[in-house]
Amino acid sequence: MGEWPSQPVTDFRGRALPEPATPVGYAALMAAYDLAVPLSPRFAAIAQRHHPVSTDSWLMLTPRHRPEESLAGHLTFAIKWEGVNLPVLDQLFRTIPAEDVADIVSTTPTGAFARRIWFLYEWMTGHMLDLPDAGKVRQVEVVDPDMQFALARGETSSRHRVLNNLPGTPRFCPMVDRSPALSALAAKKLDERARAQIGRIRPDLVARAAAFLLLNDSRSSFAIEGERPSGNRAVRWGQAIAEAGQTQLSLAEFDRLQRIVIGDARFVRLGLREEGGFVGVHDRETGDPIPDHISARAQDLDDLLAGLVDYADRTREGGYDPVVAAAALAFGFVYIHPYVDGNGRLHRWLIHHVLAAAHYNPPGLVFPVSAAILREIDAYRRVLESYSRPLLPLIEWRRTAGGNVEVLNETASYYRFFDATAHAAFLYACVEQTIEVDMPEEVAFLEGYDRFTLGIQQMIDMPTDQVELLHKFLKQNDGRLSQRAQGREFAALTADEVREVERLYWDSFIEPE
Template sequence: MGEWPSQAVNDFRGRLLPETGTPVGYAALIAAYGLAIPLPPRLTAIAERHHPVATTAWNMLTPRHRPASTLAAQLTFAIKWEGVDLSVLAQLFRVLAPDTIADLVRATPTGAFARRIWFLYEWMTGDRLDLPDAGKVRLVDVVDPNQQFALADGEVSTRHRVVNNLPGTPRFCPMIRRSPVLVAAAAKKLDERARGQIGRVRPDLVARAAAFLLLNDSKSSFAIEGEQPSSTRAIRWGQAIAEAGQTRLSLPEFDRLQRIVIGDARFVRLGLRDEGGFVGVHDRETGDPIPDHVSARAQDLEDLLTGLVDYAARTLQGGHDPVAAAAALAFGFVYIHPYVDGNGRLHRWLIHHVLAAAAYNPPGLVFPVSAAILRHLDTYRSVLESYSRPLLSEIEWRRTSSGNVEVLNDTADYYRFFDATAHAEFLYACVEQTIEQDLPAEVAFLEAFDRFSLGVQEIVDMPADQVELLQKFLQQNDGRLSQRARTREFAALTADETAQVEQLYRDSFRAEQ
């Protein structure tokens, strides 16, 4: 063990503080025990003045909040003020002797924080401490639901007298802080807004809008990967998206979905990776890997994915916020990166799965989240890299003969436990955009098209496919038929009919435009 931070500093492991302060809580534990983990997105420090300024990266507290320089004081402070950080605790519990935790609990056996720490130690390590059961004391939640997203319906641990409202299991359990952004987003009740919108729309329009949004999401998911799929492939993946949420997740189900998304598997290995993996490029001269992200080790994949499957079931049954759960599950999957190819599209499919399973979106309607992501690719990549880039420095690897990477240290916990707050904030923004913009826009378009189609039939008898072509020509040329359309595809229209059609288009699509 090193020393507890006792001097005020201006930076901590390269992260600048907004003002001079002494790192405490999880930061102090990381420093004192030399824990090798990516820094949590938000740390805490004690400022030198009584009116400090907090930031998204630092919670600055006043001198009166300063904890003592002991394990019990710093660990209790961390859980009280920063919530449950499983990534730090996993590393910490590995370096602490069991008797150290047992002594901490014995000092205050009925204390709420001591019992939470005791439960977390046994839950994460699987080891039973030499302690009697807590007895008759008031139940406390393991996770403070005012600080972090947790299950609404957890289970009681009679040994520790706590309610286990953790969203996952020791195999996979990302945590999400209740940031001001997420508190505001959850309060909007976007699922109720969507159902309210749909309830005011004719069922036939809803069905047509749903079909378009589904195909749009499928194409957008491929586009994010830089691919332009054939119509058949896009439709097939769209059908898989439409079925999301209807069956329980499993490893065979992931394999089935990968086969659908890949299509032609002659040049891609199907099934879980049997070697290392990374996202990045190779050095042109040496062929050495230059990773932007290093994936989980092949030997850890089944255990991690089993944890991911359990997380999906547990959050659904326990009443977890669906958007928050979808973010943790989907981004956790893509960080694990279990397949050689197809991970990105499966990661976005998981968003649909969680939302559909929780009945968050209206029945039969898919929120085109991938389309929203495609419009905000830079932000999406920044969110992905908010964890994957800091993680790189903690992974030891070497090049294999095939130009791949072989991970040399135990990295499984890096993929089990991470802070998914930024990921949930991003996903909530995408969901809101689909509900407030994409869905109304598509319904408005269909209503306008129906007005236009009916009006065209009053001017001239025209097949439906020609009406669609006519509308596309007018849309592409700001409401006027081009010279080409007048002389070729719609040469049969008289000048008067053409003028009527152009005016009809402007009248029909005025509100939609």
């Protein structure tokens, strides 16, 4: 063990503090025990003055909040002020003797924070401390729901007299802070707004909008990967998206979905990876891997995916926020990267699965989140890299003969436990965009197209395919029929008819906007 931070600093492991201050809580535990953990989005520190200003990266507290310089002092402070940080706790509990945790509990056996620490130690390590049960004391929640998203319906641990409202299990349990931005998005009840919106629209329009949005999401998911699939392949994947939420997650289900995604598997190995994996490029001269992200080890995949399945079941049954659960599950999957190919599309399919299983989206309607992600592709990549890049320096690896990576250290816990706050905020924004922009725009287009088609048919006896072509030409030329179209495909139209067609297009599409 090293020393507790006792002097004000302006930098902690490369992260600047807003003013000279002493790191405490989880940051102090990381420093004292030299824990190899990616930096959390936010740490705590004790400022020298009595009116410090906190930032997104630092909770700045006054000198009167300074904890005792001990394991018990900093661990209690961390749980109280920073919530449950599973990546740090996992590394800490692997490092310290079990007796040190037992001493904390023995000193204050009825203390709320001591019992939460006790529960977390036994929950994460599977090792029972030599301590009697807590007895008749007031039950406390493991996760403070005002600080972090937690299950609405957890289960009681009578041994510790705590309510286990953690969203996952020791196999997989990302945590999400209840930031002001996320709390505001959750309070909007976007699912209720979507159902109210759909309830005001004719059922036939809803069905047609749903069909387009589904295919658009499928194509967008391929486009994110830089692919332009055939029509049949996009339709097949769209059907898989439409069926999301109807089946039980399992390794067999993941394998089935990968087969649908890949289609032609002659040049791609199906099933779980049997070697290392990374996302990145190779050095042109040496052939060495240049990773942007290193995937979980092949020997850890079965256990990690079992944890994903447990997390999906637990969050659905426990009343966890569906959008937050979808973000944690989907981004966790893509960080694990269990397959040689198809991970990105399965990652986005998982978003649909969680939302559909929770009945978050209106029946029969898929939120086109992939289309929203495609529009915000740079922000999407930043969110992906917000965890994968800080993780890289902690992974020891060497090049294989085939130009792959072989991971040399234990890394499974990095994929089990991570902070998914940024991921949840990004996905919530995408869901809001689909409800507030994509769905209304598609319905408005269909209403306009119906008006346009009916007006054309009342004016001229024109086949449906010609009406579609006419609409296409007008759309490409901002509501005007080009001289080329008037001279070729629609030469039969009179000058008066052309003006009437343009007016009809304006009334149907441009004026409503």
